[in-house]
Amino acid sequence: MRLSTGLKAREVDPSPPLEELRFQRCTWCSTVVFRTCLLCPVCASTDLPWQRGPATGKICGVIQVGRKGHGLRTDMVVELDNGVRVRCEVENAPIGLTAYGACVTAVGTAPNGMPLFRVDPVVREERW
Template sequence: MPSEPVLSPAAVFQDGLAHGELRYQRCRWCATRSAQLSLLCGTCGGTDFSWERSSGQGRIHHFTATAAAGQVERTAVVELDEGFRMSAQLAAVPAHRLWPGATVRLEVADQDGALRPLFRPVAA
């Protein structure tokens, strides 16, 4: 079997963000999709994943707001159009634009040199 270059899941994910892409893993055994970067499938324990690219479009499943250092930080669980969920920060937008089911789109935030996924509500 030809071997692929060995990159850690976190490195592949970061490389995706550097290209403005949200990459996720799909288990080759049971086809479970996940944005959890792991070496074992949470559903079947499989160890063989393929990488796929998400459209970056999804909906807020639920979100929480926490106040830290005088700022409100909102974290959402987003259900991506591909059918998996991931937790990520929400863009700083007025609260009335956020509700469960609101459509959001991926943005890449650069926080002190580290790239992180961020979701911004799409204007209805």
């Protein structure tokens, strides 16, 4: 990726992928929370132990969120390799052009606190 600051353009390496994700899972209702919470947002339980999960998964849905006074924000639903579904942001994923089932890898946290994923490059084998 090329970054231009107005003074001098330079090459910027993309952030390396994460090896695992850390999240809280409610013991009572199995809700997954990526932000630090004292109470479960669904059942208000205080039993939220930290767990680790894989940082890879596949896109399984798209959600458009609109709030009064703000523009539309598009989030994606990613199913991690262990079966947990996560609402997150996916960078460089044009809506309508990203196929369901596309493989993604976690690269960090978005400014709003949601997990940030990147679409993995497609490796195609040429057959003759």
